[in-house]
Amino acid sequence: MSIAFVIVSHSAKLAEGVVELAQQMARDVEFRAAGGTGDGGIGTSFDLILGAVEELTEAGHEVALLTDLGSADMTVEAVLEVVDGDVVHFCPGPLVEGAVSAAVTAQVGGDMAAVSEAAKARELFAP
Amino acid sequence: MTNLDVEWAKDWMRRASANLTEHRMELIDLDRAIGDGDHGENMSRGFSFVLERVNDNPPDDVAGVFKLVAQTLMAKVGGAAGPLYGTAFMRAAKVAEGDLDAAWVGTMCEAALDGIVTRGKATTNEKTMVDAWTPAIAAANAAAEAGKTAAEALRAAADAAAAGAEATIPMKATKGRASYLGERSIGHKDPGATSTSYLLATAADAAEAVG
Numbered sequence: 001m002s003i004a005f006v007i008v009s010h011s012a013k014l015a016e017g018v019v020e021l022a023q024q025m026a027r028d029v030e031f032r033a034a035g036g037t038g039d040g041g042i043g044t045s046f047d048l049i050l051g052a053v054e055e056l057t058e059a060g061h062e063v064a065l066l067t068d069l070g071s072a073d074m075t076v077e078a079v080l081e082v083v084d085g086d087v088v089h090f091c092p093g094p095l096v097e098g099a100v101s102a103a104v105t106a107q108v109g110g111d112m113a114a115v116s117e118a119a120k121a122r123e124l125f126a127p
Numbered sequence: 128m129t130n131l132d133v134e135w136a137k138d139w140m141r142r143a144s145a146n147l148t149e150h151r152m153e154l155i156d157l158d159r160a161i162g163d164g165d166h167g168e169n170m171s172r173g174f175s176f177v178l179e180r181v182n183d184n185p186p187d188d189v190a191g192v193f194k195l196v197a198q199t200l201m202a203k204v205g206g207a208a209g210p211l212y213g214t215a216f217m218r219a220a221k222v223a224e225g226d227l228d229a230a231w232v233g234t235m236c237e238a239a240l241d242g243i244v245t246r247g248k249a250t251t252n253e254k255t256m257v258d259a260w261t262p263a264i265a266a267a268n269a270a271a272e273a274g275k276t277a278a279e280a281l282r283a284a285a286d287a288a289a290a291g292a293e294a295t296i297p298m299k300a301t302k303g304r305a306s307y308l309g310e311r312s313i314g315h316k317d318p319g320a321t322s323t324s325y326l327l328a329t330a331a332d333a334a335e336a337v338g
Contacts, residue, residue, distance in 0.1 A: 010205075036205075043165065043205015046213075070303055071207035074246045078201055078210045 012036030193220035218242035
């Protein structure tokens with residue numbers, strides 16, 4: 001079961017941009033951008049995120065969710081309450097660095113624990 | 128003494144939608160001062176959708192109304208208010224059974240607060256809606272113990288929430304966007320605590336209208 005990503009941001013453009021960046025280094029990994037409110041506004045959408053997650057789980061992927069700011073985390077946690085927690089995971093971390101790091105980890109065959117750890121991008125913030 | 132019922136819940140949503148639309152600019156201004164400025168728009172838009180759905184497919188019990196509110200706010204409100212109030216109403220729906228009397232008002236507020244804390248992980252004195260819900264629970268429970276009606280318990284909860292919202296003014300925010308401002312968040316009323324007080328006030332208005 002391969003790991004796919006849903007990139008959640010308050011901004012649709014930011015989510016798409018992060019997917020663009022991460023995809024460049026992880027060519028075989030599936031991504032979905034779930035940014036904005038779904039009707040052009042800034043914010044996050046429960047329906048948009050859930051739709052992206054379900055598309056990927058139905059295709060047989062394990063799903064890693066990455067977010068930008070606090071209320072995106074809350075929307076993702078609300079989504080986690082209605083999906084299969086065994087295959088869908090929230091991986092907190094700095095969005096841009098974490099997404100690239102986690103995507104590369106998935107590309108080289110890392111499991112969810114490794115992807116989740118990579119999403120924290122700790123090495124970039126080490127003193 | 129009149130218990131709360133589905134007509135009350137539907138009327139609450141009608142009044143909440145009107146009230147939050149009326150206070151839209153005020154909530155936007157409060158949120159612009161210490162947040163991202165979307166709270167007024169999100170609340171007024173979210174509850175307009177709620178009202179539309181309640182009118183289109185009227186639920187037949189209070190739990191049904193609360194569930195519809197929860198699903199609508201989660202789906203339609205982009206900011207923190209969506210998941211926070213959405214989870215609050217989802218939890219309140221779970222306790223909306225049996226006699227919805229004065230004692231139940233505190234139970235409902237407690238369930239709502241529990242949902243908000245699960246989602247937002249805030250505690251009191253962090254300049255959030257928790258600072259409005261917490262005193263509301265105590266006031267509702269005190270009213271019920273004093274033998275007051277459900278409408279009176281809701282009014283007591285609403286008044287305590289309004290006082291709780293005022294009390295957020297001198298607080299320093301440590302949760303949410305406002306926490307990025309640090310000391311500069313002091314001196315502003317929290318928009319989430321404010322909208323909580325309006326929501327509870329309209330719940331009381333709807334109960335008093337029944338008599």
